[in-house]
Amino acid sequence: MTELTEQDRKFMARAMELATEAEKHNEIPVGAVVVYQGEIVGEGFNQSIMLNDPSAHAEMLAIRQAGQALDNYRLIDCTLYVTLEPCPMCAGLLVHSRVKRIVYGANDEKTGATGTVFNLAQSPLLNHQIDVDAGLMQDECSSMLSSFFKRRRQEIKAAKKLAKQEHDTSENQ
Secondary structure (H helix, E strand, C coil): CCCCCHHHHHHHHHHHHHHHHHHHCCCCCCEEEEEECCEEEEEEECCHHHHCCCCCCHHHHHHHHHHHHHCCCCCCCEEEEEEECCCHHHHHHHHHCCCCEEEEEECCCCCCCECCCCEHHHCCCCCCCCEEEECCCHHHHHHHHHHHHHHHHHHHHHHHHHHHHHHHHHHCC
16 A cells, blocks of 8 residues: 555545536446546546446546547556446456556445455456555545435435325325
8 A cells, every 4th residue: 555645635536526427417426537647637437327338437437538548558657546446347447457556435345346345456366466545535435425325215215105105096096
């Protein structure tokens, strides 16, 4: 684990802004930025629902944009900042793209693949290992996700209650 810097916090803050953008579109609020030589070269936020694309995770979109910006499919010496620990799909992408470092906020207790459930990012079975720094702005990132899922559960519960009321009303007529 490397020493986290103010620059790390600045880039994670930008990832959080992108996560907020995802939430505005009713997507799971995850944002990601790719940084090369101190500059953002790729950004993304979850868009799986909007694009009907299960691969449209924040990391995937940020990595695609960075590859285009750098005109290279290898992102050597790049750092990915993401608000939620990457899943296995994204961790595999990061290994294949040769990202040097991942900095993430909240652990993903169900599908985290950079140390929480799996550790694809540092697996000796793969041909590239990535430095991982976990927990930057963890409370803020976790809170954003928890609030989103709490709101979604409440919306689903309210919709079910309304549907039941409408059903009961139509049966009584």
